[in-house]
Amino acid sequence: MTQLVTPRTHDLGGGFEVRRAVPTLQARSVGPFVFVDHMGPALFEPGLGIDVRPHPHIGLATVTYLWAGAIRHRDTLGSLQDILPGDVNWMTAGRGIAHSERTPPDPRADGHALHGMQTWVALPRSHEETAPSFHHHPAATLPERRHAGAHLRVVAGRGFGMESPVRVFADTFNAALDLLPDAELAIDPEAPERALYVLEGEAQLDGTDLPAKHLVLLDRGARHVLRAKTPLKAMLFGGEPLDAPRHMWWNFVSSSQERIEQAKRDWEAGAFGLIPGDDVERIPLPAR
Helix, strand or coil: CCEEECCEEEECCCCCEEEEEECCCCCCCECCEEEEEEEEEEEECCCCCCEEEEEEEECEEEEEEEEECCEEEEECCCCEEEECCCCEEEEECCCCEEEEEECCHHHHHHCEEEEEEEEEEECCHHHCCCCCEEEEECHHHCCEEEECCEEEEEEEEEECCEECCCCCCCCEEEEEEEECCCCEEEECCCCCEEEEEEEECCEEECCEEECCCEEEECCCCCCEEEEECCCEEEEEEEECCCCCCCEEECCEEECCHHHHHHHHHHHHHCCCCCCCCCCCCCCCCCCC
16 A cells, blocks of 8 residues: 655745655655755745755765756866756765755846755665765756656656656656656556655545645556646655665765764864855754
8 A cells, every 4th residue: 555654844944845745654665765955835035045055965965956946066086067847966975975955146136036945865785975066957968758738857866767867876767757647657567666745736646635745655466547636746766775774864875874973073074075156155063
């Protein structure tokens, strides 16, 4: 049986909410995905935006995808990249990277909408200490298909007979969906573990109503049918199960608890380095 998961909602102020759907009691992970955040939808007044100060990561890759708005990414490698709707930012933390995410100057000045998802993918144990890297993939480079009112884009990995150019480290299933009213989409069992997140709109799965802003854990090996009752935005993700349990603390993910303790010491000591263009402030290590 499918399971419905209600995300935890965090109000970050100014009408900007983030809903965390993974990890939860029902799902510590889905395939390699160990963290799923739904950002917005929000409308920022002129002069306002997001300001995620420099912070560190190890042992994972962050995947950012937007339906509306813009976010400026900077990191300790010197990367500077604005992500726009339909693009993919994939940052491999590996042995360690720090980055910041802020609203670019022009949309901040004008006022803007923001709506998207950020997920974390745990790297396989053999790649946890790989060199950090950052890759931006414009929307036009992602494989897509439009059919019978359904618009599919493969964000990372493989799905629906298409493969994303985003480099992944394990079998990954990640697709963005936009459906018109009454459109239907068959979701075949292309990955051992799968989940569906409904960002916006009214939907049915196998004839049962789904609430918006919720996660559905799909049945292993089963074919499901998604139907849009209204214009629908959703995301599918999953893949092969993790190759070992993962420890998660703050922004660190590792198969080793001692490695996380080392990352804490490294952040306090400044060993992650500085971010060019954003080196004045940073998020301190949490007290707990």
